Amino acid sequence: MYQLAPNIELLFTEAGDYHDRVRAAAAAGFTAVEMWGPMGVDAPATPKDLPALKAALTETGLQLTAQLAEPRTQFMIPPWDHSEFYRRLDEGVAIAQGLGCPRMVVGSGTGFGGWKRQVQLDKLIEIYQKAIAQIDGSGITLVLEPVNVRVDHPGSLLDRTSEGVYVARGVDSPNFGILYDIYHSTVEGEDVAAELANAGNLIRYVQIADAPGRGEPGSADIDWPATLSILRASGYDGPIGLEYYPTKESSESVKFIRELAATA
Numbered sequence: 001m002y003q004l005a006p007n008i009e010l011l012f013t014e015a016g017d018y019h020d021r022v023r024a025a026a027a028a029g030f031t032a033v034e035m036w037g038p039m040g041v042d043a044p045a046t047p048k049d050l051p052a053l054k055a056a057l058t059e060t061g062l063q064l065t066a067q068l069a070e071p072r073t074q075f076m077i078p079p080w081d082h083s084e085f086y087r088r089l090d091e092g093v094a095i096a097q098g099l100g101c102p103r104m105v106v107g108s109g110t111g112f113g114g115w116k117r118q119v120q121l122d123k124l125i126e127i128y129q130k131a132i133a134q135i136d137g138s139g140i141t142l143v144l145e146p147v148n149v150r151v152d153h154p155g156s157l158l159d160r161t162s163e164g165v166y167v168a169r170g171v172d173s174p175n176f177g178i179l180y181d182i183y184h185s186t187v188e189g190e191d192v193a194a195e196l197a198n199a200g201n202l203i204r205y206v207q208i209a210d211a212p213g214r215g216e217p218g219s220a221d222i223d224w225p226a227t228l229s230i231l232r233a234s235g236y237d238g239p240i241g242l243e244y245y246p247t248k249e250s251s252e253s254v255k256f257i258r259e260l261a262a263t264a
Contacts, residue, residue, distance in 0.1 A: 002228070002261040003239040004254070005032035005065040007207075011242060011250045018048055019056035026060035028251050029258075034066040034207075034241040038095040054099055064101040065239045066143070066179075066205055067092070075127055076112035076120050076157060082127060089131055093138045103141050103205055105179055106131075108158035120157055125170035132173045143205045144168060145179040148187035152214070161185055161195040168202045177204030180236075181243070182227060186211040192227055196234035203236050208257070209244035216244050218256035228264040 006012060008021040015024035018035070025033050040048035057064055069092050073085040096104055108124055111117070124144075131142060146164040147153040158164055164178050180203045185195055196203065210220035217224045240261065246253035 002237075002264050003032050003063075003065075004030060004258060004261050005034040005063070005239050005241045006030055006250070006254065007035065007241055007243040008033050009036045010245055011253070014250060017052070019052040022053065022056040022062055023060060024250075026062055028254070030062065032063040032065050032239055034064065034239075034243070035068075037068040037070045037072075038092060038099075039070055050095065050099070057099060063239075064099050066103040066105055066241060067096055067099070067101050069104045069106045069142070072107055072109065074109035075124065076108075076115065077110060078112070086131065086134060089134060093135050093140050096140050097138065102139070103143050105145055105205075106142050107145050107147065108156060110155045111157035117157075121163055121167055122170070124158070124167045128167065128171045128176060129173075132171060132176050135175075141175045141177060141204055143177050143179040145181060146184060147181070148184040150187055151212075152184070152187070159184075159188060161190055162198055165199045165202055168199075177202045179205045179207065181207040181209075182222070182231075183207070183209035183211050183214055183244070186222060193230045193234075196230065196236070201235070203234070205238060205241065206231065206236060207241040207243040209242075213247075214245050215247045216242075216253040216257065217260070219247050219253075224257065224260055228260055232264055 006025050008018055012021040012024040015021045022033055070088050071084060092104055144164050146158045146161050147156050149156050149159040168176055168178050178199055210217050210222050213220050
């Protein structure tokens with residue numbers, strides 16, 4: 001049985017603010033949630049109420065499985081000033097610790113046409129080796145997310161799972177791994193079984209949505225019974241983030257995948 005973590009940016013929005021969404025997820029029977037950046041998409045004007053969010057997590061006993069690192073730095077774009085990323089990394093770790101969140105999601109940003117791809121991948125290794133050294137002892141794992149460039153993230157450097165694996169192997173830390181997003185991988189035309197086999201135990205977190213469309217599982221073309229079977233056979237037994245745009249009311253949209261996850 002997989003633990004499912006609805007993304008509170010996208011799901012249970014009917015309930016109101018983020019802390020209300022946590023309570024709604026708990027009332028729907030979930031034991032975990034995930035979110036995007038800790039400060040919120042409307043920050044600095046109306047940032048997330050972190051004390052209220054923590055109170056809701058404590059009250060319900062829900063686990064916050066993942067949050068994004070902020071800012072989503074464009075590492076390869078001149079002038080290559082990463083100081084704000086490293087400064088905010090410490091802030092993000094402190095927030096994650098306060099919320100009991102064990103993972104922070106990081107990315108590659110946009111690629112730079114003036115450098116060879118291999119140079120940029122090696123540069124990512126250097127950046128994240130420094131980041132891991134900076135947060136050593138924090139108990140937080142950084143998970144690197146390859147994303148699709150065909151639909152959602154045109155221009156992103158890291159669009160292949162295998163290249164994310166290359167970076168993770170280069171960083172070579174027990175506190176650094178891969179976020180494998182089945183939606184992004186499918187949109188890029190990857191073979192899920194092959195990518196999971198290549199990544200092995202570097203997969204530290206999984207997110208899902210159906211494709212095409214990025215709706216809830218069951219709304220499009222992915223064979224979810226087969227896909228969850230492949231995921232289980234790969235050895236992954238961690239939580240699964242539900243990061244999709246629901247095509248129906250939240251509690252309805254989760255029914256199909258909850259039934260499958262209960263026996264996967």
